[in-house]
Amino acid sequence: MQTAGLVRVTITTPHRRIDMALPEHASVAEILPGLLARAGEGMADDGVAGGGWQLRRADGTAFDLDRTLGAHRVRDGEILHLTPRRAEWPEPEYDDLVDAIATGSGRTGKAWGPRHTRRTGLAVGAVAMSFGLLAVLRAG
Structure with a gap:
């Protein structure tokens, strides 16, 4: 209050x-x-x-x-x-990997966006289709 x-x-x-x-x-x-x-x-x-x-x-x-x-x-x-005033402030220590990644990614300035999701989805889909096609060709 x-x-x-x-x-x-x-x-x-x-x-x-x-x-x-x-x-x-x-x-x-x-x-x-x-x-x-x-x-x-x-x-x-x-x-x-x-x-x-x-x-x-x-x-x-x-x-x-x-x-x-x-x-x-x-x-x-x-x-x-x-x-x-002259004391050095220590860098934060992390015991949580997710917290460390979130802090580090916040420093880079670029956030994950829809464009990144779309590209990653297309890449994963293309790799999955390639493996599927390869399996069909081998089964012959």
């Missing part, structure tokens, strides 16, 4: 998880100091070595500091990550 202008999220930091209701119309830059204050003692200082802090989605997409949470389309219940 979204409350007037607030979005409820979970923020993970290197040391803890924080459940918060954040204003969706405030920029990420305005929200970060409050997040750092609640994330634990010394978090602001720890970020200096890593080039500062940045807010990311679970897939590693970094939030633009000048845009609001609403502009980033953050939804209630979403888990966001507060990470050092």
Whole structure:
């Protein structure tokens, strides 16, 4: 349930998880100091070595500091990550082959369409007819 202008999220930091209701119309830059204050003692200082802090989605997409949470389309219940700016975000690991194929095919930009179905159907039909014709000729 979204409350007037607030979005409820979970923020993970290197040391803890924080459940918060954040204003969706405030920029990420305005929200970060409050997040750092609640994330634990010394978090602001720890970020200096890593080039500062940045807010990311679970897939590693970094939030633009000048845009609001609403502009980033953050939804209630979403888990966001507060990470050092220079931290490398790991590539996702898959234990599900179908999920890996779906993600990989989404990156190529071309989706399977009716034209592909038609061509594949014609090719499979031609191969099946060839085998059938070959069987008839051999049976003689």
